Amino acid sequence: MQQAIPYKSWPLPLHTNTGHTQQSFTLLNDMTNQSLVSPKAVLKPTEDMLSMVSESAVIVFARRGCCMGHVVRRLLLGLGVNPALYEVDEKDEGAVIKELELIRNGKDGKVQFPAVFIGGSLFGGLDRVMATHISGDLIPILKDAGALWL
Amino acid sequence: MLYEKFSFFIFSFCLEVRSCSSRQIRKKKLNLCLRQKYFQLCGFCGLIAKALRGRIFLGHPSLLVRLSFWSPKNMNSPSAQFVTSRRMGVYDPIHQMSMWGENFKSNSNLNSSASLIVEDVKLDSQSEDASHGISGPSNQYDQEATKPVDKAQRRLAQNREAARKSRLRKKAYVQQLETSRLKLIQLEHELECARHQGSYIGGGLDAIHPGFPGAVNPGITTFEIEYGNWVEEQNRQIRDLRNALNAHVTDMELRMLVENCRNHYFELFRMKETAAKADVFYVTSGMWKTSAERFFSWIGGIRPSELLKVMCGSSQINVLGPQLSPMTEQQSAEVVILRDACQQAEDALWQGMERLQQTLAETVAASQLIEGSYIPQMAPAMKKLEALVEFVNEADHIREEALEQMFRILTIRQAARGLLALGEYFQRFRALSKLWATRSHEPA
Numbered sequence: 001m002q003q004a005i006p007y008k009s010w011p012l013p014l015h016t017n018t019g020h021t022q023q024s025f026t027l028l029n030d031m032t033n034q035s036l037v038s039p040k041a042v043l044k045p046t047e048d049m050l051s052m053v054s055e056s057a058v059i060v061f062a063r064r065g066c067c068m069g070h071v072v073r074r075l076l077l078g079l080g081v082n083p084a085l086y087e088v089d090e091k092d093e094g095a096v097i098k099e100l101e102l103i104r105n106g107k108d109g110k111v112q113f114p115a116v117f118i119g120g121s122l123f124g125g126l127d128r129v130m131a132t133h134i135s136g137d138l139i140p141i142l143k144d145a146g147a148l149w150l
Numbered sequence: 151m152l153y154e155k156f157s158f159f160i161f162s163f164c165l166e167v168r169s170c171s172s173r174q175i176r177k178k179k180l181n182l183c184l185r186q187k188y189f190q191l192c193g194f195c196g197l198i199a200k201a202l203r204g205r206i207f208l209g210h211p212s213l214l215v216r217l218s219f220w221s222p223k224n225m226n227s228p229s230a231q232f233v234t235s236r237r238m239g240v241y242d243p244i245h246q247m248s249m250w251g252e253n254f255k256s257n258s259n260l261n262s263s264a265s266l267i268v269e270d271v272k273l274d275s276q277s278e279d280a281s282h283g284i285s286g287p288s289n290q291y292d293q294e295a296t297k298p299v300d301k302a303q304r305r306l307a308q309n310r311e312a313a314r315k316s317r318l319r320k321k322a323y324v325q326q327l328e329t330s331r332l333k334l335i336q337l338e339h340e341l342e343c344a345r346h347q348g349s350y351i352g353g354g355l356d357a358i359h360p361g362f363p364g365a366v367n368p369g370i371t372t373f374e375i376e377y378g379n380w381v382e383e384q385n386r387q388i389r390d391l392r393n394a395l396n397a398h399v400t401d402m403e404l405r406m407l408v409e410n411c412r413n414h415y416f417e418l419f420r421m422k423e424t425a426a427k428a429d430v431f432y433v434t435s436g437m438w439k440t441s442a443e444r445f446f447s448w449i450g451g452i453r454p455s456e457l458l459k460v461m462c463g464s465s466q467i468n469v470l471g472p473q474l475s476p477m478t479e480q481q482s483a484e485v486v487i488l489r490d491a492c493q494q495a496e497d498a499l500w501q502g503m504e505r506l507q508q509t510l511a512e513t514v515a516a517s518q519l520i521e522g523s524y525i526p527q528m529a530p531a532m533k534k535l536e537a538l539v540e541f542v543n544e545a546d547h548i549r550e551e552a553l554e555q556m557f558r559i560l561t562i563r564q565a566a567r568g569l570l571a572l573g574e575y576f577q578r579f580r581a582l583s584k585l586w587a588t589r590s591h592e593p594a
Contacts, residue, residue, distance in 0.1 A: 065509060067537055071502030071544070078494050127547055134491050134551040135558075136484075 049099050052084065054120040057147035059084040061100065062114035063093070068126055069114040075129065079139065081147045088113065119145035343374060369428025376421055377438050380414070381580075387411050388573035391566055404566050408557075411569045415553060419546045422450065426542045430535075433542055440583030443576070449503065449545035454492045454552045458485070460575045461556055461568035477564065484559045488552065495548050503541055510534045 053059055058076060062069025064087045076083045088096045093113075100111045100122070116123045118141060123129070132138040142148040391407055426433045436447035446452060462485060477485070510531060517527035557565055 067502045067506040067509070067534075068540055068544075070505045071498050074501045075494065075498035078498060126544060130495050130544065130548055131551050133495055134488065134548065135555055136487055136491060 049086075049096075050103055052086070053103055053117050056084040056117075057119060057145045058082070058142065059086060059117045060114055061086045061088060061096065061117070063088055063090070066113060072114045072116060072126055072129060075133065079133075079142065079148070081142055083116075083147075118142065118147070343371075367429050367432075369425060370432050373421060373425040373428070374438060377418075380418055380421070383414060384573060385577065387414060388570060388577065391570045391573070395563075395566055395570065401562050405562050408562055408565050408569060411573075412553065412557060416550060419550050422546055423543055426450070426539050430539045430542055434538065440580045441586060442579045442583040446579075448496075449499070450542045451545065451549060454496055454545075454548045455489060457549060457572065458489050458492060458552055458556065460572050477560075481559055481564075485556075488555050488559065492548065492552050499541065499544055499548065506534060506537060506541070 058081055060069065060072055060076070060083045062072065062085065069085075069087075073083060073085060086096075097111050100115060103117075103122070111122065112125050114126055116125070116129055123141075129138065132141065139148065387407070387410060391411065394404055394407055422433055425438075432438070433450040434447075436444040436450065439447065443452075446456065448456075513531045513534065517524055517531070556568065560568060
């Protein structure tokens with residue numbers, strides 16, 4: 001099983017903005033499947049979300065403690081991908097969904113959690129990930145996005 | 151002369167009748183005798199009597215009056231009256247009969263409205279007459295003209311009432327029977343369901359599902375019925391596939407069979423999706439399957455990787471199993487990739503399930519007893535349980551996708567063989583379950 005090499009370590013600008021809702025932001029910064037380092041940071045919404053999405057090859061948005069999100073993460077980790085994870089609190093759900101709908105590139109249907117962004121654009125939910133993986137299309141897509149090598 | 155003979159006959163008959171203890175027998179005898187005699191007379195006079203429900207309606211009212219005296223229970227002092235009435239009864243009918251005969255002679259063509267009211271009507275109505283306050287014999291002659299008619303009318307009305315009441319009672323009874331019958335059918339069905347699912351599962355602790363899920367949940371009952379039909383259809387399709395493959399039919403025909411089979415499986419997934427919404431634990435526990443199949447149950451069905459393995463016909467994909475026509479190298483490679491992908495998806499889903507179990511256990515362990523009830527703290531646990539529906543749907547989704555991919559990789563003939571292998575696999579497990587069930591019922 002190939003191990004993912006983290007190609008970037010995230011700088012964590014810690015700052016709060018009084019006008020905006022506080023969102024807790026958890027990043028995965030791990031080398032192996034086992035150890036998960038999750039530094040907590042509070043960031044400004046919108047711009048940073050857009051930058052997050054476009055900068056990371058794979059990012060997963062999921063509710064906190066959602067087991068489906070866990071499934072997606074496990075699947076991607078199992079493939080050797082290092083997905084960034086954005087855990088959403090219940091109160092922030094609505095706001096985050098709105099942001100994501102702005103970000104996505106004209107995809108049909110509502111954004112549902114867990115939501116996976118690959119290569120800066122919305123890929124879909126768990127269903128789509130599973131389907132594409134079984135049909136064998138997921139790995140090429142990940143490779144194209146630069147999330148996988150080899 | 152005839153009248154004398156007739157009256158004598160009547161007198162003797164009366165004595166006989168009166169000696170009878172039961173009112174009913176008296177009635178019948180009187181009826182019979184009078185009827186006979188009347189016919190004779192009618193024959194003589196040229197009249198036809200109409201017997202209405204065993205009752206003969208005699209014309210002259212005064213005759214009825216006389217006849218009414220024959221009843222022993224008449225007045226306050228029945229014995230005295232008895233004698234009086236008897237005597238009167240003896241003589242008067244003779245008198246009356248002559249009158250009656252004259253009347254008949256004069257009115258040779260009696261209109262049909264002439265009704266013959268037999269004495270038995272009066273016999274029975276004596277009890278009512280007593281309550282109507284008939285004072286004395288002297289008044290009898292005056293009131294008797296209207297009384298018999300009244301009595302007759304009353305009698306008829308009471309009879310009608312009785313008939314109506316009895317009809318209503320019968321209707322109520324029949325309705326009761328119908329509802330009981332329906333209940334019985336339902337109970338039998340529930341019993342069958344429970345037996346089919348295995349009595350060892352029966353959870354009496356669960357108040358909502360006391361071991362009879364079919365009784366409580368209509369969605370599940372529907373699913374069970376539909377699944378029964380599905381299995382029958384499945385057996386039919388397997389038979390068709392087998393025959394087709396043995397007969398070496400063309401690819402086109404085979405394609406149709408394969409399409410049918412494939413759509414049939416997808417139908418099952420839709421059914422399971424609906425059932426999962428109705429009762430997810432029913433689906434995940436595999437209660438709808440036979441016992442041996444349940445042993446292999448993985449999130450409400452067969453493991454997707456197992457499914458692929460069976461379709462390919464052997465544990466080693468490179469070995470050309472007897473089920474499959476030779477696969478090309480390309481195909482073999484694709485199947486390997488597919489099986490790996492399937493395995494990874496399975497693992498991910500399973501880890502999610504374990505996580506769900508863990509968090510649920512933690513939530514339940516943390517809940518405390520507040521004011522004698524756990525319910526307020528159960529809300530987060532309930533939410534987690536709802537997530538189980540998604541897991542079941544996702545598992546079925548993986549199965550569906552795996553099947554689809556197989557159809558893409560394999561040729562039609564290979565797909566047919568694969569479906570046949572899969573169908574037979576399930577059939578064998580069902581047979582095994584049945585065998586096991588009968589075996590465990592044998593005495594040790």
